[in-house]
Amino acid sequence: MKFILHATTEITSKPLIAEVILETGTLLNIDRADVKSSGGEVVIDVDQDRYDIVTAAFKKRGVTITPLEQPIIKDDDECVNCGACISVCPTGVISFNDDWTVQMEIARCVQCGACVTMCPQGALMVGK
Amino acid sequence: MSEKTIQDINAKIADGSVHVVTAEEMPGIVAELGADGAVREVDIVTTGTFGAMCSSGAFLNLGHSDPPIKMQKVWFNDVEAYTGLAAIDAYMGATQLSETRGMEYGGGHVIEDLVAGRSVDIHATAYGTDCYPRKLLDTTVTIDDINQATMFNPRNGYQKYNVATNCSERTLYTYMGTLLPDRGNATYSAAGVLSPLYNDPTYQTIGVGSRIFLSGAQGYITGQGTQHDPTNNFATIMVQGDMKQMDPKYVRGATFHGYGTSLYVGIGIPIPILNADIARATAITDADITTNVLDYGVARRARPVLRQVTYEELKSGMIDINGKEVTTSPMSSFHDARAIAGELKEWIQKGKFYPTLPVENLPNTGVVFKPMKQMGEQPSVADVMAQRVTTIRQGLTVEDAARAITEGNFNHLPVVSDEDKLVGIITAWDIAKAVAKSKRDKLDDIMTRNVVTADASEPVDTAARKLELHNISAMPVVNKHSKVVGIITSDDISKLVARR
Numbered sequence: 195m196k197f198i199l200h201a202t203t204e205i206t207s208k209p210l211i212a213e214v215i216l217e218t219g220t221l222l223n224i225d226r227a228d229v230k231s232s233g234g235e236v237v238i239d240v241d242q243d244r245y246d247i248v249t250a251a252f253k254k255r256g257v258t259i260t261p262l263e264q265p266i267i268k269d270d271d272e273c274v275n276c277g278a279c280i281s282v283c284p285t286g287v288i289s290f291n292d293d294w295t296v297q298m299e300i301a302r303c304v305q306c307g308a309c310v311t312m313c314p315q316g317a318l319m320v321g322k
Numbered sequence: 323m324s325e326k327t328i329q330d331i332n333a334k335i336a337d338g339s340v341h342v343v344t345a346e347e348m349p350g351i352v353a354e355l356g357a358d359g360a361v362r363e364v365d366i367v368t369t370g371t372f373g374a375m376c377s378s379g380a381f382l383n384l385g386h387s388d389p390p391i392k393m394q395k396v397w398f399n400d401v402e403a404y405t406g407l408a409a410i411d412a413y414m415g416a417t418q419l420s421e422t423r424g425m426e427y428g429g430g431h432v433i434e435d436l437v438a439g440r441s442v443d444i445h446a447t448a449y450g451t452d453c454y455p456r457k458l459l460d461t462t463v464t465i466d467d468i469n470q471a472t473m474f475n476p477r478n479g480y481q482k483y484n485v486a487t488n489c490s491e492r493t494l495y496t497y498m499g500t501l502l503p504d505r506g507n508a509t510y511s512a513a514g515v516l517s518p519l520y521n522d523p524t525y526q527t528i529g530v531g532s533r534i535f536l537s538g539a540q541g542y543i544t545g546q547g548t549q550h551d552p553t554n555n556f557a558t559i560m561v562q563g564d565m566k567q568m569d570p571k572y573v574r575g576a577t578f579h580g581y582g583t584s585l586y587v588g589i590g591i592p593i594p595i596l597n598a599d600i601a602r603a604t605a606i607t608d609a610d611i612t613t614n615v616l617d618y619g620v621a622r623r624a625r626p627v628l629r630q631v632t633y634e635e636l637k638s639g640m641i642d643i644n645g646k647e648v649t650t651s652p653m654s655s656f657h658d659a660r661a662i663a664g665e666l667k668e669w670i671q672k673g674k675f676y677p678t679l680p681v682e683n684l685p686n687t688g689v690v691f692k693p694m695k696q697m698g699e700q701p702s703v704a705d706v707m708a709q710r711v712t713t714i715r716q717g718l719t720v721e722d723a724a725r726a727i728t729e730g731n732f733n734h735l736p737v738v739s740d741e742d743k744l745v746g747i748i749t750a751w752d753i754a755k756a757v758a759k760s761k762r763d764k765l766d767d768i769m770t771r772n773v774v775t776a777d778a779s780e781p782v783d784t785a786a787r788k789l790e791l792h793n794i795s796a797m798p799v800v801n802k803h804s805k806v807v808g809i810i811t812s813d814d815i816s817k818l819v820a821r822r
């Protein structure tokens with residue numbers, strides 16, 4: 195399961211993620227990190243059964259967390275199934291079905307936004 | 323050898339006995355029955371393509387206002403259309419950008435909005451004449467309020483198109499979509515087996531007056547498209563059709579990030595199977611169609627060809643480019659191309675569409691797509707760069723650099739190794755910052771190592787774009803051994819532009 199850490203400046207200056215890994219004994223996969231001096235967002239992937247423990251450990255340290263339920267949203271009325279979005283996706287979320295419609299395996303999305311920029315029809319939106 | 327006439331075929335459409343297949347079904351039929359057998363069996367093969375076609379637009383006639391106006395300039399939803407025609411005729415081009423929304427909305431979107439029945443705001447200005455006194459007009463219309471709304475596209479339906487990839491180190495935003503650095507992806511145009519012109523590559527049944535499927539309406543080919551290049555299998559067609567009959571599903575405005583707007587147009591051409599040659603041609607498969615992979619990292623007319631590929635390889639989703647496995651993306655919709663070939667097939671089966679033979683075929687030979695005749699030489703970097711450039715050796719101090727810059731009265735100081743190779747660059751600003759922080763010793767600590775450079779032979783225009791993209795004001799010019807041979811500044815370029 196994926197979730198977003200919304201980090202503030204005080205938090206980015208601490209080895210937060212390392213602390214949580216040590217405390218919970220859980221391996222975390224960092225899918226994406228956009229951290230600037232003003233704070234930032236980190237997308238973390240964790241096994242389903244460790245999700246509650248890990249998010250609790252982050253919350254205890256004052257970090258806001260939002261689960262990534264629908265990381266990327268496609269408007270099927272706008273999509274023309276061209277497939278332009280397929281080749282820019284770093285994690286292989288998008289592919290063709292046998293009938294050349296486009297399908298998305300959204301669990302793998304890390305919200306990088308590359309497909310949103312690529313889509314000529316404005317059919318894609320990063321979920322909040 | 324079996325032969326048929328268009329009259330035979332149209333009589334079969336009228337009595338409901340016509341046999342129509344799509345271009346995807348035809349290879350199997352020819353393989354089974356042979357070309358002669360296929361002529362007896364099949365009357366028409368339908369094709370289809372649905373993709374971005376930038377050379378598209380619409381003639382719109384608004385009807386006369388009272389008092390009347392001869393529009394000198396006109397905007398539809400803030401997108402300007404061409405009015406160098408009679409009073410209330412305008413041509414809206416697909417790639418014209420909105421003056422308020424930029425690349426997000428353009429002529430292609432105006433055309434989509436009209437076909438979809440949405441209302442569009444019109445603003446027009448004029449100088450006023452005795453017969454057309456009005457100088458200003460503002461109104462809102464839908465497609466039903468105006469007279470003719472004729473889609474007229476000077477270049478559509480490319481027989482085939484190049485595959486785009488990017489060998490440079492920078493992400494490129496092109497009409498072939500986002501091209502990731504270092505062969506990060508490859509994009510292509512997808513019709514392949516369904517490509518209308520590839521299914522009749524000698525244009526025996528295609529030309530002026532051929533009736534076609536145009537975005538859901540029955541339209542016509544009006545001639546060879548601009549840049550028609552049959553010799554290299556880059557044939558194109560010019561088409562027109564009534565927008566009021568079109569299906570909004572097949573008229574879709576598009577934005578290519580960082581490039582601009584376009585229009586997705588759907589075209590289906592019926593190929594009457596008059597003889598065995600035509601039958602054989604329509605049996606083409608994706609494996610038979612090859613195209614070139616080009617490096618769009620080189621922004622010149624002649625882009626390097628990296629390899630040839632077939633559409634079969636492209637559609638597998640992955641191709642090898644110089645030893646790297648690269649993911650491919652179509653830019654046009656094969657799903658909708660197939661839907662168009664299917665829809666056209668159904669129209670013919672139901673007796674709603676009768677194919678025609680052209681009154682004049684598309685030229686098959688003797689047409690050459692010429693490059694632009696350009697007046698004067700295009701200046702190169704060598705023409706405007708300063709050849710005398712002061713450099714500084716790596717390992718010297720900030721003080722040394724400061725002295726060189728003050729003595730020479732310039733802002734950029736390339737840093738070179740003992741072998742005279744460029745290793746970095748220092749600006750007056752870097753030095754000021756270093757002094758302010760009292761970091762006065764090694765240059766190495768404060769220089770920029772990733773230097774953007776120019777080549778003496780490259781056109782000034784591409785050098786200017788590099789400066790703009792990297793937001794810098796000067797670049798060292800280096801030869802192939804990384805030796806600094808000059809420096810080019812944005813000042814040099816502005817002076818050149820002022821002279822031109």
Ligand code: SF4
Pocket residue numbers: 266282283284285286287288302303304305306307308309310320
């Ligand atoms: S935002 Fe788009 S490109 Fe990025 S990971 Fe998600 S699906 Fe892939």
Ligand code: SF4
Pocket residue numbers: 268272273274275276277278279280296312313314315316317318
């Ligand atoms: S690029 Fe946009 S229109 Fe094309 S398949 Fe992807 S979501 Fe659909």
